[in-house]
Amino acid sequence: MAEVDIGMGKTARRGYHLDELSLVPTRRTRDAELVDLSWQIDAYRFELPVLAAPMDSVMSPAQAISLGQAGGLGVLDLEGLWTRHEDPDELLAQLADATPERALSLFRQWYAEPIDPDLVTQRVKEISAGGVYSAGAISPKRVAAMADLLLKAELDLLVISGTVTSAEHVSAKPEPLDLKQFVRQLETPVIVGGCASYHAALHLMRTGAAGVLVGVDSGHAATSRRVTGLGAGQATALADVRTARMRHLDETGVYVHVIADGGIGSGADIAKAIAVGADAVMLGSLLANADSAPGRGLHWGRSVAHPSLPHGLVLPAPATGSLEQILFGPAMSADGSTNLMGALRQSMASLGYESVKELQKAEMMVRT
Numbered sequence: 001m002a003e004v005d006i007g008m009g010k011t012a013r014r015g016y017h018l019d020e021l022s023l024v025p026t027r028r029t030r031d032a033e034l035v036d037l038s039w040q041i042d043a044y045r046f047e048l049p050v051l052a053a054p055m056d057s058v059m060s061p062a063q064a065i066s067l068g069q070a071g072g073l074g075v076l077d078l079e080g081l082w083t084r085h086e087d088p089d090e091l092l093a094q095l096a097d098a099t100p101e102r103a104l105s106l107f108r109q110w111y112a113e114p115i116d117p118d119l120v121t122q123r124v125k126e127i128s129a130g131g132v133y134s135a136g137a138i139s140p141k142r143v144a145a146m147a148d149l150l151l152k153a154e155l156d157l158l159v160i161s162g163t164v165t166s167a168e169h170v171s172a173k174p175e176p177l178d179l180k181q182f183v184r185q186l187e188t189p190v191i192v193g194g195c196a197s198y199h200a201a202l203h204l205m206r207t208g209a210a211g212v213l214v215g216v217d218s219g220h221a222a223t224s225r226r227v228t229g230l231g232a233g234q235a236t237a238l239a240d241v242r243t244a245r246m247r248h249l250d251e252t253g254v255y256v257h258v259i260a261d262g263g264i265g266s267g268a269d270i271a272k273a274i275a276v277g278a279d280a281v282m283l284g285s286l287l288a289n290a291d292s293a294p295g296r297g298l299h300w301g302r303s304v305a306h307p308s309l310p311h312g313l314v315l316p317a318p319a320t321g322s323l324e325q326i327l328f329g330p331a332m333s334a335d336g337s338t339n340l341m342g343a344l345r346q347s348m349a350s351l352g353y354e355s356v357k358e359l360q361k362a363e364m365m366v367r368t
Contacts, residue, residue: 022364036356058293060076096297100316139160179207184207195214202248
């Protein structure tokens with residue numbers, strides 16, 4: 001990609017967002033019912049290429065079960081309200097009429113409570129008891145301290161997730177986290193992220209991760225770009241990480257799955273994220289609009305309650321339908337926010353592709 005001169009002695013690459021791209025039809029089409037949306041990571045197969053973001057406004061144990069039964073994977077925030085409070089539903093009921101300002105004040109109180117180790121294992125058991133795969137997310141800074149607890153919880157998949165996660169972290173602590181050593185000692189498949197560049201993704205893949213999350217400040221509730229200056233065009237980031245995956249596959253014979261995390265506001269964005277290189281997508285705000293979402297009409301990220309440097313927003317998330325409507329329709333509007341899987345299926349049918357993996361071959365064009 002050509003570099004752009006910012007000024008004397010400094011250049012930058014042009015990064016593209018998903019909404020700047022279009023999918024180009026080919027010579028073949030197919031019936032929508034002949035499209036297969038399934039994907040597999042490690043030993044786990046899912047009917048939908050959808051993971052729910054580990055955000056308290058999006059996922060509760062009950063909602064994770066509902067998404068799992070629908071064919072996706074719900075990821076619970078293991079540092080969130082469900083592992084800090086015995087009955088978060090009672091707290092979240094206070095959000096029904098709360099302004100974003102009032103909600104932020106409540107969040108800072110609620111997230112100040114310590115994580116209860118017993119609740120971590122209890123929540124995982126609740127999800128597993130629902131007959132679906134269990135997945136939980138932890139930030140890199142807490143991985144080492146919670147390692148034994150995470151093993152005890154018997155998660156099916158572990159997500160190590162931060163705004164930026166690297167394989168090489170310099171720390172003032174005597175023994176900083178060795179991500180490679182940690183990932184390889186677990187029997188549980190690990191997904192790590194976020195990252196947004198070829199080199200960062202390649203190093204994460206070399207830790208032995210089963211998947212990497214791609215996206216920095218690409219979610220609707222994130223303000224990292226404004227607060228810290230960090231960010232990347234999601235389409236360009238996915239394309240770069242796709243190339244890293246190819247190199248890693250050539251070097252090791254191991255295929256690492258790429259998951260687009262953020263920047264997705266419609267079914268069309270899901271199709272384009274996969275076409276650029278993703279194997280699946282992680283959804284936050286779209287699922288926060290489900291009438292059964294735990295956020296009670298609000299949407300926020302983990303970083304919103306940071307006591308000194310928040311880089312997230314509390315956003316309105318009015319209900320657009322049930323979880324089933326958001327995933328499978330019927331759509332009640334033409335904005336692409338409901339019947340997400342129907343839109344993905346129609347995109348693939350119109351392009352002639354039978355599987356999610358084949359969709360990665362799609363031709364794309366930059367909109368001007």
